[in-house]
Amino acid sequence: MKSKLLSGMVLFMLSASAMAQQSFSTPDQATDALANAIREQNESAMNNLLGENWRDFLPPEGVDPDAVDRFLRDWKVRHNTVVEGDTAHLVVGETDWQLPIPVIKTTSGWQFDIKEGAEEILTREIGRNELAAIEALHAYVDAQQSYYAMNQKYAQKIVSTTGKKDGLYWPASPGEAPSPLGPAFSPKEPGTGYHGYRFRILPDNNGFAMVAWPVSYGQTGVMSFVINQDDTVYQRDLGKDSQHKAQALPAYNPDKSWVPVVP
CATH class of the missing domain: 3.30.700 (Glycoprotein, Type 4 Pilin)
Incomplete structure (x- = not known):
């Protein structure tokens, strides 16, 4: 379900799409980099991976610290990047929790597409x-x-x-x-x-x-x-x-x- 707020966010991100976003030769490299950025609480790395306006797509109250801890624990238990054509998803833990933000294949390599994940983030919230x-x-x-x-x-x-x-x-x-x-x-x-x-x-x-x-x-x-x-x-x-x-x-x-x- 798309809301007016979500549509506005997408338009805003499209206008900022000229900003370079980090790409990788494989989707596994992309998901590994994201896990490291989350573990290190590296804001700059998150900006490079997801785009400088990635926080616009998160719930209004921001990231739940408990959810971050659960993600990191699940990552240690098990993690896998599932590839389907030009799209890949990170799944972690015994329950195979799926990261809502996909990794997509572009002309410059594999990179996260937060615009595609925005609707799923909203749905889950x-x-x-x-x-x-x-x-x-x-x-x-x-x-x-x-x-x-x-x-x-x-x-x-x-x-x-x-x-x-x-x-x-x-x-x-x-x-x-x-x-x-x-x-x-x-x-x-x-x-x-x-x-x-x-x-x-x-x-x-x-x-x-x-x-x-x-x-x-x-x-x-x-x-x-x-x-x-x-x-x-x-x-x-x-x-x-x-x-x-x-x-x-x-x-x-x-x-x-x-x-x-x-x-």
Whole structure:
């Protein structure tokens, strides 16, 4: 799926294509050079391998240090460059994780093509965000159950009023038991959401419910999700108007257009 942001990035890279990019006589040499650059955290080498604007194609929050560590560990376990015609992909680890950026054969040799990898990077980021949203909804169910055990009623808001404990989250004082829900649902920067998603408690006569939708449709997520006390997540693609449609939901009442998420 191509977003306007992705298209803009591609156009920007095309305008900068005059910048020389390092080429190799074999794809293995290219992937070895990339692994070394990542291991050494060599910014200059990364620029030579991927192009000076390669960071424009990464998720907004940048590279996850844990993901880099996993890549380097998997590289030591096993790595292989799979060649199919004029395109090659690096796979690492026991699960054969594939680097989203391909190595392509050009007139000057083999080099990384980050423009070709941009859509795959975006797709994978969306997938991670959607999984995080699903996990967050399950955490919401647990939090409501904990809140009910303390108050014999369900919370009607995510974040408590300042100085009160009328929501699922409140700042805990030293030595005090933590609130049922952590602060992640209430980001420090308004509008950023949690892993690319926003959340709203929905009215439900049978208990409690919640809806989650992408901060930016097609860029941070695609599917919207709902859940209630039964702890079953339903999903639906609400399209470009996801925010408006999710905020307009009057109550928890998923019809047949909402499909259960398979665990």
